[in-house]
Amino acid sequence: MQRIDIGLVGFGTVGSGVVKVLKDRAGLLEKKVGARIHLKKICDINLRRKRIVQVNPSLLTRDVKQILDDPQIKIVVELIGGIHPAKEIIIQALKNKKHVVTANKAL
Numbered sequence: 001m002q003r004i005d006i007g008l009v010g011f012g013t014v015g016s017g018v019v020k021v022l023k024d025r026a027g028l029l030e031k032k033v034g035a036r037i038h039l040k041k042i043c044d045i046n047l048r049r050k051r052i053v054q055v056n057p058s059l060l061t062r063d064v065k066q067i068l069d070d071p072q073i074k075i076v077v078e079l080i081g082g083i084h085p086a087k088e089i090i091i092q093a094l095k096n097k098k099h100v101v102t103a104n105k106a107l
Contacts, residue, residue: 002035007067009089010079011044011060014103016051018077023053041067068092078102 008015022029022039030036042055043064067073068089076093080086083106090107093100 001030003038004033004035004074005038005040005070005072006075006077007041007043007070007073008039008077008079009043009064009067010077010081011042011047011051012049012079015042015044015077015079016053018079019051019055020053040073041070043067064089068096068098073098075099075101078104080104082106 008018011019019039019042022037026037039055039059041061042059043061043066045062047060047062061067064085067076076089076098078086078090078093078100079102080089081104086102086104087107090100090102
């Protein structure tokens with residue numbers, strides 16, 4: 001089965017919820033999408049904050065370029081909010097020919 005690698009930018013309340021859904025509903029999502037959704041990297045400014053979901057520490061980074069410059073990551077999920085640096089991250093993701101998902105109303 002095909003695998004779709006995603007990178008998550010922002011691992012706060014909303015980002016943690018997205019990760020929880022991706023983990024808890026992996027089978028359902030795979031069935032609906034026809035591919036396995038693989039969370040490859042998570043970027044956040046604060047990697048020590050307690051969250052509602054636990055992830056392998058190797059997934060975590062403070063360097064957004066690890067997501068933007070990774071050719072295997074096809075979808076960038078931006079959940080940091082605000083205008084800057086969210087706008088620049090989204091623009092660079094699109095320039096790198098990645099799909100972007102955001103919940104950012106400020107943009």
